[in-house]
Amino acid sequence: MDITQTTDTSTTAALGLLAGKVAFITGAGRGIGAAAARLFAREGARVLLAARTEAELKAVTEEVRAAGGTADYAVCDLADSASVRAAVDRTVALYGRLDVAFNNGATNLPPGPMDQVRESDFDQVYAVNLRGTWAAMAAEVDAIRxxxxxGAIVNNSSVGSLGGNPILPAYGAMKRAVNSLTESAAVTYGPEGIRVNAIAPGTTLTEMIRAWNDSSPGIVDQLNAHTPLRRxxxxxxxxxxxxxxxxxxxxxxxxxxLPVDGGxxxx
Structure with a gap:
């Protein structure tokens, strides 16, 4: 076993966390994805934003450019595998390469017990949150290779995937499956130098959580009460x-x- 190999990160540290990298981000029109687009660009990456709503993508892209970053976008429906691969291909066509990807895009469904989940809602959350993530990972691995x-891939999971989830059972199940895909991909592609990880956010002030709080007043306060950082x-x-x-x-x-959940x- 070679115990002498190290990675020199001093140059990257000086220039920016993602300096010189090309990044692909799904769900980039708002929330965590939009925040990632702004941050990755500030940290030196050229970014390609993907989501379903062109107006949101255009607004975030223009914001990144106005701040001095390099950004473009592709309209992409995660439920459509061909659309996902086309967005990844556009990244390579624009920037000549793909180094890293953040599979953030997801959809949600009304909260409630498992027996009240409609089959059509279950199918939709499967198509976007699980099959869409799988399709994106497959296209990204091909492009990185x-x-x-x-390179590296990060999937956005959820703290709700790490245990029983009686409030959002289908959502939690799909995100737990994403965790499994993440681990399988890490084992499969690690020998090629492609790292694959996931983050599991806790309560995050996105449009999705604000809508949930509007339909279930007080839910954010309840979640915060169970969060050691209390926010x-x-x-x-x-x-x-x-x-x-x-x-x-x-x-x-x-x-x-990696839980990113305030404890x-x-x-």
């Missing part, structure tokens, strides 16, 4: 964890599902 050669995260706090895992500073981290899982 063909261009950068080595919800800002989307950028979640994006920071993804950025680190994608960066060379996490060069020996793969196959992990909720430990409580």
């Amino acid at each position: 063909a261009t950068a050669g080595t 919800a995260a800002d989307p950028e706090e979640i994006a920071q964890a993804a950025a680190w895992l994608l960066s060379d500073r996490a060069s020996y981290v793969t196959g992990t599902v 909720m899982q430990a409580a």
